[in-house]
Amino acid sequence: MPDTARSGRYSVFAIAREALRQHKGWNRAWASPEPRDRYKVIVVGAGGHGLATAYYLGKNFGITDVAVLDKGWLGGGNTGRNTTIIRSNYLQDPSAAIYDKALKLYEGLSQDLNYNVMFSPRGLIMLAQTEHEVRGYKRTVYANNLQGVSTEWIDAQRLKELVPIINIDGPRYPVLGGLYQERGGTARHDAVAWGYARACSDMGMHIIQNCEVTGVETEGGQVRAVNTSKGRIGCEKLAMVVAGHSSQLAEMAGFRLPIESVALQALVSEPIKPCMDVVVMANTVHGYLSQSDKGEMVIGGGTDHFNNFTQRGSWHHVEETVRALVETFPMIGRLKMLRQWGGIVDMTGDRSPILSTTPVGGVFVNCGWGTGGFKAIPGSGWAMAELVAKGRPGPLAADFGLDRFREGRFIDESVAAGVAH
Amino acid sequence: MLILTCPHCGIQAEETELHNGGEAHLKRVGPDGSDEEFEGYMFARRNPRGVHLERWRHAYGCGKWFIAARCTVTLQVFGTYAAQTTTPPDHIVQAVRAARPDWNPTEEGASE
Amino acid sequence: MAEHLARISPVTDLGMIALRGDLAAIADAAGMAAPDRTGIATDGPRSLAWMSPDEALLILPAPQTPEAVEALTLALDGQHALVADVSDARAVFDVIGPGAADVIAKLAPVDAAAMPQGHLRRTRMAQVATAIWRIEGGFRVIGFRSTGDYLGLILRNAAIAGSGLAPR
Ligand SMILES: Cc1cc2nc3c(=O)[nH]c(=O)nc-3n(C[C@H](O)[C@H](O)[C@H](O)COP(=O)(O)OP(=O)(O)OC[C@H]3O[C@@H](n4cnc5c(N)ncnc54)[C@H](O)[C@@H]3O)c2cc1C
Numbered sequence: 044m045p046d047t048a049r050s051g052r053y054s055v056f057a058i059a060r061e062a063l064r065q066h067k068g069w070n071r072a073w074a075s076p077e078p079r080d081r082y083k084v085i086v087v088g089a090g091g092h093g094l095a096t097a098y099y100l101g102k103n104f105g106i107t108d109v110a111v112l113d114k115g116w117l118g119g120g121n122t123g124r125n126t127t128i129i130r131s132n133y134l135q136d137p138s139a140a141i142y143d144k145a146l147k148l149y150e151g152l153s154q155d156l157n158y159n160v161m162f163s164p165r166g167l168i169m170l171a172q173t174e175h176e177v178r179g180y181k182r183t184v185y186a187n188n189l190q191g192v193s194t195e196w197i198d199a200q201r202l203k204e205l206v207p208i209i210n211i212d213g214p215r216y217p218v219l220g221g222l223y224q225e226r227g228g229t230a231r232h233d234a235v236a237w238g239y240a241r242a243c244s245d246m247g248m249h250i251i252q253n254c255e256v257t258g259v260e261t262e263g264g265q266v267r268a269v270n271t272s273k274g275r276i277g278c279e280k281l282a283m284v285v286a287g288h289s290s291q292l293a294e295m296a297g298f299r300l301p302i303e304s305v306a307l308q309a310l311v312s313e314p315i316k317p318c319m320d321v322v323v324m325a326n327t328v329h330g331y332l333s334q335s336d337k338g339e340m341v342i343g344g345g346t347d348h349f350n351n352f353t354q355r356g357s358w359h360h361v362e363e364t365v366r367a368l369v370e371t372f373p374m375i376g377r378l379k380m381l382r383q384w385g386g387i388v389d390m391t392g393d394r395s396p397i398l399s400t401t402p403v404g405g406v407f408v409n410c411g412w413g414t415g416g417f418k419a420i421p422g423s424g425w426a427m428a429e430l431v432a433k434g435r436p437g438p439l440a441a442d443f444g445l446d447r448f449r450e451g452r453f454i455d456e457s458v459a460a461g462v463a464h
Numbered sequence: 465m466l467i468l469t470c471p472h473c474g475i476q477a478e479e480t481e482l483h484n485g486g487e488a489h490l491k492r493v494g495p496d497g498s499d500e501e502f503e504g505y506m507f508a509r510r511n512p513r514g515v516h517l518e519r520w521r522h523a524y525g526c527g528k529w530f531i532a533a534r535c536t537v538t539l540q541v542f543g544t545y546a547a548q549t550t551t552p553p554d555h556i557v558q559a560v561r562a563a564r565p566d567w568n569p570t571e572e573g574a575s576e
Numbered sequence: 577m578a579e580h581l582a583r584i585s586p587v588t589d590l591g592m593i594a595l596r597g598d599l600a601a602i603a604d605a606a607g608m609a610a611p612d613r614t615g616i617a618t619d620g621p622r623s624l625a626w627m628s629p630d631e632a633l634l635i636l637p638a639p640q641t642p643e644a645v646e647a648l649t650l651a652l653d654g655q656h657a658l659v660a661d662v663s664d665a666r667a668v669f670d671v672i673g674p675g676a677a678d679v680i681a682k683l684a685p686v687d688a689a690a691m692p693q694g695h696l697r698r699t700r701m702a703q704v705a706t707a708i709w710r711i712e713g714g715f716r717v718i719g720f721r722s723t724g725d726y727l728g729l730i731l732r733n734a735a736i737a738g739s740g741l742a743p744r
């Protein structure tokens with residue numbers, strides 16, 4: 044495999060051309076080079092956030108002397124394990140800004156990357172099933188309107204029209220209404236990672252898989268290199284974008300993070316005919332549901348409540364989640380479940396992410412997206428690229444620094460992030 | 465499914481009967497603490513991939529707090545002990561070392 | 577027609593007194609033998625149960641409760657102890673029948689069949705806190721009155737005929 048190979052532009056003409064020659068002319072979507080001795084920027088973690096960081100470093104700042112290292116395969120972390128809910132109806136202003144930036148970028152991402160990420164703005168509803176939730180979501184609607192994020196409060200009747208399979212008179216928690224974001228939806232998780240990876244590779248960046256970072260070399264408080272399973276690689280700047288493994292990377296560089304890693308799991312049913320064309324989240328009973336393009340019902344719930352790196356999840360959470368959802372969607376009681384899996388998510392105390400400089404010069408962290416960072420990938424990459432390129436945060440990242448934990452300036456999203464998604 | 469033996473009542477309790485209370489042996493910071501010390505106490509966590517000393521409450525049982533030594537990767541449990549200690553007792557250190565000879569308990573106690 | 581796994585009957589004539597403090601002193605004050613750890617010691621119509629290292633529960637016929645509270649309060653006077661009549665806070669069910677252990681095992685993370693006589697197991701059943709011990713022909717289950725309806729419902733549901741755990 045050559046050091047840099049262009050993937051070639053995807054288009055209807057390319058398909059026609061390849062159809063005529065038995066599809067033998069397609070190039071690999073990205074190159075798999077051996078690492079060079081050094082790069083200007085090393086990004087650790089080829090999940091969505093790491094790849095998007097690299098992409099916007101090239102696109103917005105012209106920095107292409109970049110390597111993205113991953114200990115496994117690209118997109119094999121949480122990016123390839125999540126339930127792909129995309130929305131921007133958060134409560135606090137800094138969150139609304141970065142999540143809505145991400146949503147806007149998602150809206151044009153397939154064109155921008157020349158790669159179909161299957162973004163599907165099918166609409167998203169968060170059910171209000173207690174009076175408390177009704178008040179909470181109305182408050183969020185008001186906040187969103189002030190932030191310029193379009194969301195609305197809908198009553199139970201309208202909700203039933205949008206989601207015919209829902210049982211609004213549930214036995215424990217009747218549906219009282221919902222917070223509706225019409226622009227919300229889903230995208231294909233792998234395609235987001237693959238699309239960014241291809242675009243990065245096309246810019247000449249190196250994406251190096253099966254390359255585990257095992258140490259961070261510093262000199263005079265400044266980063267010099269990383270040690271990896273493929274040897275020492277020098278760098279001027281280092282971006283740590285490794286989600287559930289952030290504490291381990293930070294420890295290599297000699298600092299601690301306000302992060303705890305826990306397992307979050309999801310499951311999917313056998314595929315069925317289209318029955319629900321919106322995403323529905325039920326935060327009180329702790330479950331959420333959407334239907335994939337293949338027809339599977341995609342289901343998620345809560346996290347394990349203890350530090351955990353097992354990428355498995357546990358049976359009783361499946362039981363709890365399914366029990367909750369069957370109450371609200373009685374028809375899914377008849378479905379067989381096909382697969383279940385887990386990912387290790389990085390939780391912060393205020394349920395908001397960290398985009399920050401660190402005690403080590405040239406080292407930057409992007410983590411803490413916890414149970415809900417897929418939706419943020421483009422906005423996070425955009426903001427992180429600016430942070431890495433300039434060495435200080437721009438407006439989108441400014442409030443998400445590590446110093447907020449010392450200063451008590453939390454961005455409390457524990458309500459908006461009520462259920463893991 | 466995680467199963468821990470509560471040292472107070474001897475019950476082998478499973479995950480759903482217990483409540484996790486996070487990293488053990490943190491040193492409380494008093495009113496004179498600096499912002500950095502408070503930040504460390506409140507938020508900075510070891511979050512290790514490996515042996516973890518952590519607080520648990522036997523919530524659906526005797527209601528008491530205890531500490532478990534557990535591996536966060538394999539879920540192997542090395543032992544449990546009363547919460548009224550500032551460092552892991554010898555038999556726990558021994559049990560961990562039997563499986564992880566390199567493990568160093570002093571680093572555990574020294575969480576800022 | 578198959579039989580229900582067990583008969584679920586509410587018990588309404590029990591008094592319960594929560595006692596906190598030194599367990600030996602409490603047993604002394606109650607005039608009963610101190611229960612072993614996680615044990616329940618019965619003496620005539622009264623039982624004294626170990627609830628935690630510093631908590632016991634005295635279970636007795638309801639009419640005897642006010643008098644017992646007074647006597648215990650007096651006996652523990654001057655000590656660091658608590659005596660509280662919690663009878664009205666409790667819901668009690670007896671689960672009696674050949675399939676009683678199956679009913680318990682379906683709802684609680686407990687090996688009910690192996691549960692010894694004289695042992696009290698605090699645990700959860702489905703989503704609520706309970707305590708369980710063996711009685712003649714089955715088990716007695718106590719929970720909170722606020723979740724009593726739920727507890728009765730899940731117990732009856734778990735006892736439905738033909739729903740035994742052994743392979744058919
Ligand atoms: C079950 C589940 C459901 C979810 N549902 C949603 C949802 O519906 N909507 C939503 O917005 N978010 C959701 N999330 C959260 C979302 O998946 C994550 O926030 C997001 O994918 C994080 O992306 P990332 O790039 O930061 O991390 P990852 O995709 O995990 O990438 C990190 C990469 O770092 C690599 N790495 C780690 N250590 C090293 C090392 N030492 N050296 C080299 N590489 C290393 C890993 O191999 C991994 O590929 C869900 C998560 C899970 C687990």
Ligand SMILES: [Zn+2]
Binds near residue numbers: 473474526527528
């Ligand atoms: Zn206990």
